Amino acid sequence: MKKILLLLIVMAGFSLSLAAQKVVTGKVTDADLNPLGGVSVLVKGTTVGTLTDAEGKFSLSVPAEARVLSFSFIGMKSSDLEMGNRTNFDVVMSVDVGLLDEVIVIGYGTVKKRDLTGAVTRINAEELQTEASTNVTSMLRGAIPGLSVGFNITPKGISNPRDLLIRGETSLRADDTEQANANAPLVVVDGMIYYGDLADINPVDIETFDILKDASSAAIYGARASNGVILITTKKGRQGKPIINISTSTGMAYISPAHFDLMNGEQFIARRKAGFEANERNQVMIGAGYYNSPDDLPSGVTLDQWKAYDGSSAATDLIGVWLNRIGFAAVEIDNYQKGKETDFSKYTWQTGFTQDYNLSVSGSSREISYYLSLGYANNEGIRYNESFNTIRSRLNLEANITDWLKVGTNTQIAFRDESPIVIGRSFYNTPYSSMYEDDGVTLTFSPSGYVNAPNFWYELLYHDQFIKYNTMNSKIYGTIAFPFGITFTSEFIPRFNWNRNYQSWSTGHPNWAVEGGRAARQNTTIFEWQVNNMLKWNKTFGPHAFDVTLVQNAEKYQYWRDYMYRRRFLPSDVLGYHRMQAGSEDMEISSDDQYSTGDALLARLNYTLRSRYNFTGSFRRDGYSAFGQKNPHAYFWSLAGGWTISEESFFDIPWIDQLKLRFSYGTNGNRGVGIYDALSDLGTGKYVMITGGSPGYTSLLYTNRMANSSLKWERTGAFNIGLDFAILKGRLSGNVEGYYMITKDLLIPRQLPNITGYASVMSNLGQVDNKGMELTLNSVNIANKNFTWSTDLSLAHNRNKIVHLYGDYATDPLTGESKELDDIINQWFIGHAIDQIWDYKTLGIWQQDESAEAAAYSRSPGDYKLEDLNDDGYYTNADKQFQGYRRPVVRLTLRNDFSYKNFELSVKMYSNLGHYRENNYVRNNEAFYDRSTYYNVPYWTPENPGNTWARIDSYETGFNVWQNNSFVRFDNISLSYAVPQKFLNRFKIASCRLSVVSENTFVIAPGWSWMDPEYNDYSPSYLSFKVNITL
C-alpha cells in the first residue's frame, strides 16, 4: 500500500512515452544465493514491470529513458538499482526483519526499532487508512495485543481514555467510572501530554501510534504512566513538491444485526396476558380465563361468568372489557378496535447518514516543512435525531531558521457540536399507541394514554439544547543545536477548552408550562499549560552509542464554570436561554473553579554497544498538587536491556533471521485522584426558616469528605520480558511479551463503616499484582504476482490478584490463622482478582412442580432459582460464591489482508473469550407488564417453561444472572480498489483509491442471550464508501 502510494506520487507528472525500448534481464536471489521467485521488478516511476520466475529470472522491455529498476518482495527489503547502460542484473535481496530501522517514538525522543529495550508497539496509521473511520479509537480497536478499546455506540465514538485499557487493571475504585478513570492510559500527542477529547484529533492527520506497554518505556512519563502510554504522532510535510490530499467518506449507520425487535400487536397482547396472569394472583383466583379474550374462553366458563368477574355484567363492549383487564388505556382500545398498529421503531431509530471530508496540504523544503489540514465530519447515529458534528484543523510547521536553530508548532483546533437531543427508547409506546392526533401532524400528549409517559418527541419539540466545544491544543517549540551532539529544546504547550451548554424547556410542554418556562446556561473554560525543557546528547564513539535526555517539566490546570438556571420567564419564554434576565425565579446560580499544578524532572540514558547490546536507564521525580500537603514529590526509575542474539557471530541458525531478547524493570506512578481528594470539603446548601414572620434563606454546611493529608502516589513496579523474532526469510515474524506488575500504595477509597458518617476515605493501601502475556504473529501466507495474503494474529492474556487491602487482620475462628480481611462491600477479596464474580449462583428457573420449595424463599414458579449454599432458608452473603471473571481471559485479534491486482481486501475480527457478564434482562422485568411494551423475547409460562428466561416481572432483587459473554466480532471488512495509473494520469492525479468499508458487520456470541455482547442495547453497524485522491 505504502509502496504503491509512493510509486504513484513519483509517477505523477510523468508522461509515458512509448518511443524507444530496450530489454533488460537478470536474476534475483536471497543472501544465501537461493533464487527468489515472484519478485516484482518495476521501472521506477512507471507501471512497466514484471515478476521473476521460479528460478528468480526476469526479462523486461523498458523505455529507453528509464533510469531506475525497483525490486520488491514481501518480507524482503525493497531495493532500487541505477540501470546506467547495463542490461543484465544479479540482485541479492536481504530480509526485511520487521522494519528494523523504523524510528519509534518513546517519549521525549525516538529510537530505532532495532535498539528498543521495552515493550513498544508501533502502528502505522496509513496501514489502517482504508478501514479508518472518523474516530481515532476505532483505528486502535483490535490493532494491538494488550490494548483493549471499548465498544463504540455513538457517532462521536470512544473519546475518553478511560474506555481504553492497556494490559490489566492495577487500580481499585468502588465506582465503575472512577475505576475506568484510574486505569486509563496516558495519551501523548506529538510530545504533548493530551488531556483533551480524543474526538478532537482527526484520524487522517495521524502518522503513527506507539503504545508503551511496559514500565521501562512508560517510566519516562513516571507519575501518570502506570497504565501505559499511547503516543500519537501526526503527519509532517514530506520532502518534495506540495502534496494535496482529498478524502471523502459517505455512508450510513444502521442497527446492527445483534438486536431484538419490538413486539407487534399480537405478540404484545400475548405478553400482556401472560404478565397479568403471572402476577395478578387475585384476579386469576377469581376465575379461569379472567384475562382471556371473550372469543377465547376456557371450556366451562360462560360469557356471563366471565363478565361478572369484574362487575362487567352490564357491559356491551366485551372487547373493551377484556382490553381494560389487560391494562389498555382508552386510546389503545380505540386503536385496537380500528385495527391500527404502530411500529414505534421508526420514531426511535433511524438509518444515519455519515459524511466526512478532509483536505490536507503538505510539503517540505530545506528551510520549512508544513502540514495543514481541515476536516469536517457529520455523523448521524442510529438513535433518532442523534448526530455528531465536528470541524477539525491542524497545522504542523517546522522552520530551520539557521543551522543551529529550529522553531515550530503543532497546533490542533477543533469545533464540536453535541447539541442534538437524542431520543431514547420508550417502552410506554405500545403497538396500539397513537403518535399523532387524528390530524396526523399534531403529536399526542401521551401516546399510550399513560400520563406519566408524555410523548417522547415532545423533547424534540419543546427542549432546546445547545452544546458546543471549541478546543485548541498547541505546542510551540524551539530547538537549539550545540556542538558535540547536544541539543536543547524548549516547548510551551497551552490547551484551551471552551464549552457552552445551554438548555431551555419551553412552556409549550404541558408538564413544564406550570413553571412558566425554564432555562439554564453553563459556560466552562479550561486553560492549561505545560512547559518542557529538554537537553539531549546523542553521540557515537566507535561501537558505543549514547543518547542522553534530561527534561524539566511544569504544568498548571485551571478550570472555571458558571451556571445559571432560572424559571418563570416574563413576559414569555420565547427567547429561551438567550435571555436569562427574563427569568424571575432562580433555581440555581453557581460557580466552580479548580486549580492544580504538577512538575517533573527526568533523566534517561540509552546506550548501545556494537548495535546488539542495548541498555536504557531512567530516573524521574514528579510533583502534583493533589498530594501537595505532605508528599508533593515522588521518585520513579527504570532499567532495561536488549540483546540481539541473531547479530552474534556464533549465531548460526539459517532459518532464523532475527532474534532479540529484551528485559526491563521499572516503577511508575498513578495520580488518578481528584484534584482535591486529600482535602476535607464542606457541602453547602440553603434552608428555609421564618424569622420575624417572613421566610428566608439560611445556610447549611456539612462535611462531605474525610481529609487525608498524607495521600501520595500509587506505585507500580513491573517486570517485562520480550522476545522478537523473524523467521523463514521474514515470512513469519512476531514477538512474545510476558510481564508481572506489582502495584502498591493503591489510591483506594478505603471502605469505612457507614456509622462514621462517611462511606470511604481516599487512602494509600494494598497491593494488586497483574501478570500476563501477549503474542503477536505476522505471517505472509501467499505472495504471488497478482495475489498476496497476509495474516496478523495477536493474543493477550491478563490476570490480576488482590494481594493486600487495608492491612487489617483477624484470626480465623476455624483455623486459628491470622488472615487479612477482605472488603466485602466492594467485593474485593485477598487472593482473588478484582474482576472475579462473587455472587449467588443461579440454578435456572423454578418450575411449576417446585412451587412449594420456591415459596419457602418467597419465590414463585418462573422466578430465578438461586443456590442456598448453607441451606438456612435465606439468601445471605454466606451463599455467595466465587464464579468466573468479568474481564476476558483471552483477547484475540485476527486480521487478514488480501490483495489481487488493484484490489485489496482486509478483514479484521476480534474476540474476547472466557468471561462473564450480567444479563439481568432474562429476569424479564425491564418494563412494566401492565403499561408498556417490550422487545420480542421469550418468557416463562406454565405452558412454555424454560430455564433461561424467567416469567414476566419475575423476582428481581438482590441477585444477578451471569452469562458467558465470549464473542467473536467481525469488526471491520474493507475492500478497496486503486484506480489504474494510466487512467489517472490523464487528470494529473497522483493516486486515487476507492473503498467500501463495513464496520461491526456482525458478532457471534453463543453463550449470550441478549443483544450486543459488549453493549446492552441497539448498537450501530456502519457501511461507508470512501474516495481518497492525492494530487
Add this chain to the structure above:
Amino acid sequence: MKKKIIVSAIIMIMIFLGIRCSEDFLTPKPLSFYAPENSYIDANGLNSALIACLRNLRREYYGNMSPFVSELIFSDQGCSGTTDKTGVHMDLPAQMLPDESMIRGDNTQLGRYWTENGYNRIQYANVVINRIDNAEWKSDEERNNILGKAYFHRANVYYRMVHQYGDVPLILEEIKEPRLDFYTCTRESILRKCKKDLEFAVQWVNTDSPIGDVNKAACNHLLTKVNLSLGEFDDAVTSASAIINDGIHGLMTTRFGIDKDDPTHDVTWDLHQEANKALAENKERIFLFVCDESLTEDGASDRIIIMRNALPYWGGAGKIKTPSGLPGTTDQPLGNKVGGNPVEIDMVTPYGRGVAFSRPSPWAQFELWDDPNDQRHKFPNWIRMKDLVYNHPGLKAAGDSYYGKPLQLRDAGGGILCTDTIRSWFDWPAYKMYIADPTNRMPQGGNGDWYCYRVAETYLLRAEAYFWKDDLVNAAADLNAVRERAGCAPYTPAQINIGTILDERARELYYEEMRNVELTRVAFILAQTGKTCYNGKTYSLTNFSENNFWYDRIIEKNRFYSENIVAPFYTFRVAPWIVLWPIPADAINANTLGHINQNKGYPGADSNIPPLKWVDGPGEGEIVQQ
C-alpha cells in the same frame, strides 16, 4: 562558534531559571469549597452544621418514597400499596434481611434512616459538639443554645434508631480518621445519654428560635419521649407539662387562619392548612419543617410529595370501572385529552395524584373511628372513595349515565368494580394530606410546611405517662383535651388503656407520628414494666424478639398481615422479630476491627457479643463493658 555557545548557554540558563518553580507551586488551592478549619469557627459556622442536621431530618418526611413511608408500612395503621412491582416491603420476614439493600428508588428508602438521616446526622451534630470550644462566643447563652441544639439532633436520631434498630453503636465524637472498631451499645444506656443531653438542651435552647429551627419546647417534647422510654414517667409528666404550661403553646380550639370565616370547615381543617401552620397565632406548633415555593434554590425547600406517597392510585387507567364496564376515572387535569376527549371534571387538581406507596389498613379507615362527630373523619376533611365521581371523558363521549356520578366499589349484582383495591381504593384525611404543588400539572405535594412536633402529641404523651403511672383520671383529661377539640365525646377514665391511647394517636397523628417507632416504644415499656396489657398479655425483655406488643398489635389491627392478604408478587406477612429492623450488613461487614451485633431473628445474630454501655462521666461520658 564560541559566541554561539555562550549565547545559547545563556538562553538555556534563563529559561531554566525562569520557570523554576516557587516553593508553593504544588500547594493545593481549594477555590470553590469551604474547609472545616475556616468555617466551623463561630456561631454562624457551627449553626450551619446544625442546619444540615435539620435538612436531613426534613428529608425523613419529604420527597418521593420518603423514609417515613416505612414507618407506616411497619405498623398497625398501614402497609405497602405498591402492587405493580417487586421489591416493595410486603412479605416482611422474607424481605427484611441484613444483606438486602434498603435504599432502592420507588421500592423503599428505609435504609436512609441508618445513613443519611441517621449516622450522617449524628456526625454533623458531633462536629458541633466537639468543636464547641474552638469557636469564639459572645456569651454562654449563645454557646449553650448551639450546643443544646446539637444535643437535640443527636438525641433525636438515637431515640428513633433505638426503636427501629434496638442496640446500635453510640458515637459521641467527630470522626476524623479511619476507624473500624465500633461496638454495639445498649439501648437503655443510649437513652440515658439522650436524657442527659436533652436536660442540658431544655435549659439552654432558645424558646423563640426562628420557625423551622429547634426550640426549647421541641427539646422538651423529645425529652418526654425519652423519659417514657426509660420508664421515668414522672419526669415525662414534668417535661410535657413544661410545654403545655409555658404560656406560649396550647391546643388550637377555635377557628383561625385563612379559612376561619368559611363555615364549611372547622378547626381541625384550619390546623393543617399549609398557610396556617407557621402563623404566629398557631400555638399548637412546636417544631415545624418550613418549605416555600418561592425559596427553592440550592435545596432550600423540598417537595413533600405526600399525595403521591400516600393517596390511592384512583386515576390509574382502567383500575376503577363504571357498572357499565367502562374505565371510570382519569387523573388528568382540566382540558387535557384522554382517548381524544378533553377532561371536564378535574379531580387531580383538588385532591392530587397518588400511587399509594403506603396505604392505610382497614382498621385505620373504619374500625378506628368510634365517634360519628369526629371532625377528623368527616367530609371534606376525610375523603371517601365515594366522594369522588366518574370523571373519565370517554364516559361522556359514550353517553354513559354514570358520568359525574359517585364512584362505587360494587355493581348492583355485588360484582367488584375496582381491579386493585389495595392500591386504588381507600379513604384518606385530605385536610392534612393536601399540599399544593403549583409546579406540577398533576399535584403530588409541593414545597409546603409540615409539623414535626405538635402540642396535641404532647398531650397524648402526657396522657400516656399518667396512664403508666396508673393515674387514669389525668390520663383521660389529657386524652380528652385532644378528643374534644375534634368534636368527639370524652372517654371515661375507665376506658383509658394503652390501646385507647394508641387509637387516639392514630386518629390525631396520622402521617405525623412515627407509628412504628411509637409502637415499638410502647412494646419496650410493656416489656420493661411487665404490666399486663389490654390484650391480657404480659411481655418481657428476655424474649422480646419472639413475643412483643408491636407484633401483637399489628396482628390485632392490620388485616393485611393477620390475614396474609395476597397481592401481586407478594403475600403480606409479618413476624415478631421484625419489631427491630436488621442492622445493615454493610455496617457490620465494614467494621472489621470491632463487632456490631445483629438483631435476634436475623441471620448473623448467633455471633453477637454482649453490648457495651454508656456511663456518665466528664465530658461526653464513657462507653464501657457492661
